[in-house]
Amino acid sequence: NAGVTQTPKFQVLKTGQSMTLQCAQDMNHNSMYWYRQDPGMGLRLIYYSASEGTTDKGEVPNGYNVSRLNKREFSLRLESAAPSQTSVYFCASSSTGTSHEQYFGPGTRLTVT
Amino acid sequence: AQSVTQLGSHVSVSEGALVLLRCNYSSSVPPYLFWYVQYPNQGLQLLLKYTSAATLVKGINGFEAEFKKSETSFHLTKPSAHMSDAAEYFCAVSSVGSNYKLTFGKGTLLTVNP
Numbered sequence: 001n002a003g004v005t006q007t008p009k010f011q012v013l014k015t016g017q018s019m020t021l022q023c024a025q026d027m028n029h030n031s032m033y034w035y036r037q038d039p040g041m042g043l044r045l046i047y048y049s050a051s052e053g054t055t056d057k058g059e060v061p062n063g064y065n066v067s068r069l070n071k072r073e074f075s076l077r078l079e080s081a082a083p084s085q086t087s088v089y090f091c092a093s094s095s096t097g098t099s100h101e102q103y104f105g106p107g108t109r110l111t112v113t
Numbered sequence: 114a115q116s117v118t119q120l121g122s123h124v125s126v127s128e129g130a131l132v133l134l135r136c137n138y139s140s141s142v143p144p145y146l147f148w149y150v151q152y153p154n155q156g157l158q159l160l161l162k163y164t165s166a167a168t169l170v171k172g173i174n175g176f177e178a179e180f181k182k183s184e185t186s187f188h189l190t191k192p193s194a195h196m197s198d199a200a201e202y203f204c205a206v207s208s209v210g211s212n213y214k215l216t217f218g219k220g221t222l223l224t225v226n227p
Contacts, residue, residue: 004156031213040122042203042217043157050212058214090156099145099164100213104156 002026004105006091012111013081021076021108023091031094032074033058033102034066036087043090049074081112115140115206119218127226132176132191134221136204139185146187147205147215148178157203163187174198199225 007022025032030051035043045058049068063085065077074093078085088109092102120135138144145164149157161172168180174197178189187204204218 033214040219042219043215044217045214048214092157094213099162100207101147101159101162102215103159104149106156107154 004091004093004103006089006105006108008108009106010109012113013078014113015082017081018077018079019081019110020078021089021091021110022073023075023105024073025091025093025103026072027093027095027103028071029093029095029103030071031096031100032068033092033094034064034074034076035090035092036060036085037090037107038087046076046089078110081110083112086110086112115144115208115211115216117204117206117216117218119202119204119221121221122219123222123224125224125226126194128196129193132189132194132198132223134189134202134204134223136178136187136189136218137185138187138204138206140206140208140210142208142210145207145213146178146180147207148172148176148187148189149203149205151201151203151220153200160189160202194223194225196225196227199223 004025033048034046047066049055052071091105094102116139118137147162148160161170163180171177205215
């Protein structure tokens with residue numbers, strides 16, 4: 001039982017390049033989330049998927065797209081990376097049980113030069 | 114709308130001293146409240162959660178938190194700090210009104226001095 005996994009762990013991009021961050025969970029959770037973490041800002045929600053086949057914008061969606069590929073996988077795409085997207089990205093998942101607590105992956109550290 | 118305020122971006126304590134990390138929340142409906150811990154270069158790990166049952170919640174590693182509705186607070190405490198407690202701590206709130214999306218505070222970095 002690996003929980004939430006993310007690939008890659010580290011990535012360096014040049015401005016204008018594109019890339020996809022991958023996330024998978026093996027806990028049979030319905031909901032999945034993408035956050036970015038910046039110093040002094042806490043975690044901010046980029047996009048989320050309440051269930052397979054649905055996605056919705058969070059607090060900071062500009063410059064990103066997502067795909068809920070199936071129940072297990074939720075990817076985040078940067079079409080044209082900008083230095084402002086330098087951040088640590090976390091994927092999380094949650095069940096629809098009593099507390100809806102979220103479980104986090106180890107993160108992807110992205111630098112855009 | 115919901116929000117979280119963590120008072121003190123950096124708290125420093127001596128080993129063996131009381132740890133108190135402050136969290137105040139705002140929510141128009143009954144909240145669910147969480148404390149997460151993040152060790153350097155790792156993801157977030159759930160420490161404890163309040164889900165409208167007992168107001169005093171015990172978590173992992175000797176931490177506990179008390180939900181006080183009148184004060185809209187959910188402060189995290191540990192009686193005796195250990196060096197291994199050094200990490201960043203995040204308070205978060207969710208509710209049925211937010212479709213269970215989490216809103217995080219900005220975090221408190223805990224330093225433990227020998």
